[in-house]
Amino acid sequence: MATKKKGLLKVIILGDTGVGKTSLMNQFVNRKFSGQYKATIGADFLTKEIMVDDRVVTMQIWDTAGQERFQSLGVAFYRGADCCVLVFDVTLPNTFKSLDSWRDEFLVQACPRDPENFPFVVLGNKIDLGNAAVPSKRAERWCQSKNNIPYFETSAKDATNVEQAFQAIAKNALAQESEQDLYNEFPDQIKLTGDSNRFNNNDAGCSC
Amino acid sequence: MWIKPRQVPIAPSQWNNETQTLYFILQRRKGLTERGGLTSLLANTVQSFFDTNQPPFRILHQTPNSEVYYEISSASTLDEINKDWDWLQKNLDCLTRFEKNEDITDFVVCKVRSMIADNYPIEILLEEEQPKYFKTASQKFKTLFNMPPEEKLVTDYSCSYWKGRLPRQGCLYLSVNNLCFYSNMFGDTKIIIRWTDVRDLEEVPSLIFPDSVRIYTCDNKKYFFSIVNKREAFCLMRQLIDIAMKQLIDEKIGFTEDTDLLLKMSKNVPKSQSFLKRDLDARAVSEAYRLLFRLPGNEKLDGSIDATLFTPYNKKNVWGRIFLSQNYLCFDSRVKGLVSLIIPLRDVNLAEKVDNNFNPEIRKSILISMKNSAMPGFLFSRIKDRDFLISKISELLSKIEINEGSDNSITLIRQSSIDGQSDDESMNWEIQEPLIRLYPRKLTSEGRLKEVKSEKLWERYFIEYGRGVSLYRTTELTNLILKGVPDGLRREVWMIFSGARNEMACNKNQYRMFVKNSSRIFENTKEEIERDLRRSLPEYPAFQEDIGINALRRVLTAYAIRNPQIGYCQAMNIVASVLLIYCSEEEAFWLLVCLCEYLLPDYYNTKVVGALIDQGVMEELIARHLPNLHKILDCLGMIRMISLSWFLTIFISVMPHFSAVNIMDAFFYDGAKIIFQVALTVLQTNQEKLIKCQDDGEAIQLLTKYLQGVHNDNDEEAVVKDGEVVEKTIHVEKLLHTSCVNYGMLTTGLIEKLRLKHRLRTVQHLEENLGKNVVRSVINDVYLNQEELQGLLDFVRQEILTIQVRINYVNKTPKESTSSSLEETFEEKKKNYTEFIKYDPSQPSYMSYHVDFDLFRLIYVKLSPWGTASYAEDVAARIFRLIDTNNDGLLNFKELARILGIMCRADVTEKLTLLYIVHLPPLLPESDVRANTNFDSDADMATDALEFFRESRSSVSTPPSSALSTPTFDNFISYETASCTDAEDDVSEVISVKSLRSAFESCINNFNSKSLPKMDQAHFSALWHTMYNIMQVESNPNLTFALTRIGNILFETGEVGKRFMKSKDMKSGPKESDAAESASEGEWCITGDQFIANVLSDSSLADVFSRPVNLVLKISTAEEGRISSLQSLTEAR
Ligand SMILES: Nc1nc2c(ncn2[C@@H]2O[C@H](COP(=O)(O)OP(=O)(O)O)[C@@H](O)[C@H]2O)c(=O)[nH]1
């Protein structure tokens, strides 16, 4: 981005395919749940204006494809994210186990200035199904071990906790952004020149 | 037995004619009578004595009025020769059709050669095919570059290599896996570049150095060559690189020569080039041919010839070219796009000569008549080589009949009775007819009218130009397609133009079989499909109900079973749903096959490589055609991201599907280029707005909105998204039309060329990224740093590639000619490598690379600090055993990096612990050390030890008398069992490899050497032996002295332990003498602590072990010697 708009928060949603990322995003933005979404191919995004601490900010929420073979493709737009939302399905323990690798991959590709304190939020979705296989305790323990990530149990279907979760996301992102502004003496522009080194700059990760 | 046709004298004095036809003579050697008897037996013996090579029967070929006879078959029995004779009579009755005698001979020679090829090992034939000059070059290439015998030279060019300002004149060798250059100007220059290491290749347009080619390699080196025959060399390099890249994509093993080429019935194959070069040329031509007519991937062009085609719709004769391959006869007009034909040979009834003496245009003609009367037939004229063509066609036709005869429905029935247990769901189903019949599209009255009008236009076309696959494809057809196909005809049109009709016709019943076997699907693929069924096309009512969902499930599952390499990839569900609306389930399946395998190659595989490649192509096209936009999109960093879903779903996921199908029409008709054309048009239309965008989000939003508004006036209901009616932006017909007008210059050929270029970049990029991930996944758990890990990984990767080449070679060698044991090891390996190299995203990255023992041994010898010591390989074998925790004969990259890290970087104690442990039983079995010990009485122990060391020092070159048996991997596997039996009759503690591993781990992790098992005398001397070998490399006499000293101390220590034990025994009371003796013998022991402490007590020894190792340097040295080490490894085998 040549110039990042003031008051724009970039949020990335990650998690295995089918955990409800697209549904959560739509529940938050459009306030409704519909069984009628296509599987996300490549990347998609929605924006929404919200109030945080008497400030109007625009949230730009990026939804990603979760199937493993697409994982490496989304990384181009991890950069410049203000917050990363990790989603799993409380009824499927494997989707919880994947959180580690989603988090690692994000940190590697996004190259935040301060990886230790980069804001994540974890959502355990589909709580409405009632047959949770990942106990809250277990998820909370994991979140604590990763520098106290906030954890919410949500339902995109019933809208349980969705608003609260995204409020927290916005708050954390905002905190991150103001911190970043202090450092941001040059815009983190991705300028590509010669063909031969395009890959290095573009999406092959960073040199940090 | 058929023999290679050669000219022979008729020699009537030695041979009798038995039977004779116009073209063939069967002869019997004189002196042989019909019945046996003593005389004939004698004659036989005498004959065979003088002429062992000449069997008594032969068949000659000759043409009337020709003095030349060709011997084509020979046999030692009458029965045998009659078999060949009968075959000739049955299969070569077409010879009278030829006009020229030379043609007949050519034909017969070809035929016989193809018969031979079926019966002889291919290698022998290949050998004979090579021109003499080439054999010398090939030999030179192998010696110069020390290439393994399996590395095949393709061709060589005279060439200059520019280094600094001076060109070095020399020779460029292109082989299957390498580019090599040699010059002896200004000293020897040798360059070897692997194709898999090439990062980019370009022609250099230069006035000063014309004919130049520049090559960039992965290690960021640049090479500059001027080649005399540049154009050809460049294309060949491209092709070889592409083969290397495809190999990386598919993880398929290797390149196989297409030996079918040997059998090809061509008349004038130039033999001045290597077989491989001809093979590669043929491949390139076939690829272009398949692309031109959108034919299945196994079609190989047999030949092509100029001719005119009579076009009945305008009563003209159009010049063009006939192309012939195994299953198709195609025609393309000289004027681009005027008319083309694709005639499946299975539909052909007959090909016959016709001549019309009154019409000069209908001369030297062939009439092709079809089996069904829908197409009346095709008339080609003015064919120069008509006889040859017609014989070729009949030959191909007869082959097709044979194939059709063996219908696979019989095998299918057998199959299904075997899998009788298949569950209800896969039993009770019917092929779903097009869903649109059940859920009709709601059209406006205007829309309905338009449909009817369009249907009429199409019907008229069919009447005039024919219907089915072999209709006349004209410019008018292109216009019809762009206007949109009526819903009712989509099914037929898609099937015909995509080539799916052909696939389906050739594989009857296959779809049903896949569905029947749907239980064989991988569990996780099944889950992936299940998860996406309801996320495919939920806006279409059939996909909210079982009827659509079940059909979709069957199609996707069947495809995953057909092609496990792809399995299921998101986006396939969306595409398949749309196919199901218009086509029957079985047709949808075959369309999906064509789409995944030919139209969008590699799109849906495990790395979505094909889509990535096309994004690269797209980016280049934007830069070329929309430079202003390219600059800004570049800044937004999004080019590669936006187009992904456009390509993967052919716009279905981003446009209303009733509009997107129009693009699909064009896509099936004309291939993937339409996606590029439409994508560019969309960007161009929105250019102004895009340039004003502030960030990537805004730009994407703009495009998303635009694409959702692409409409099709026919529909009654407006498109609704998130409760809002979507604003219309452009009519899809207009979009298509604009695309074709504005970007008509993007031809399939051009796209293919760009794909070639970007395939190289994309694959190298993926490899690079995978490498980075691998390094990252281990770096925290090992002692090596980033640079060392990267170096090690590159080294491993190189070696694995080399092994693949070798495996490939062995696979191709005919079974009889190689020793079976060699073959087995390779088979074994091939299995290992194909299984484990496979990229599996759910595994940690370091699992992507594995090394087997052979490779580990090489790495140990080349890279570990102890690798140069004598008997290093024995130690390597035991270390390998220690760390191969799952006993599968393979180490993953992490295990490898860890152990190498310990050897190179760890603290002295850890290194010594490792050495100590690998000299304990059962890693070092009792049987091995027993044979090795020559200490007979414990009284003489110390002196003996001294002697032993002195002896070894004086005789470095000759190994100590009773050397350890060299453990190869095979007998090494049996160690565990062997050591178990040993342990039974041994009093000493039974220690399993497993407990050694845990002792090792606890030492490394907790510095707890207390848990190390004790070591007996025999093993200790083996350990000391190894220590000695390691020190030997240092060539420092002080070290040897120190070793002797410390060795003595340790022997004493062991003695002390023994005496202590003995005295304990005494106290415990009297025992039987021999029991006491055996006990005392086993009691000599030292502990791991004692070993480590004593070695460290000598500073010169401690220094050697604590000295850091420059692994990076070692790796680069090893790389230099790679080719030669490979050679020696091969020899060692
Ligand atoms: N019961 C329930 N189902 C949900 C919930 N969220 C999503 N789903 C369903 O889970 C499936 C996958 O949702 P989707 O948002 O497409 O997942 P994504 O791949 O992470 O984007 C869909 O069938 C949704 O209807 C939820 O909170 N509760």
Ligand SMILES: [Mg+2]
């Ligand atoms: Mg989604």
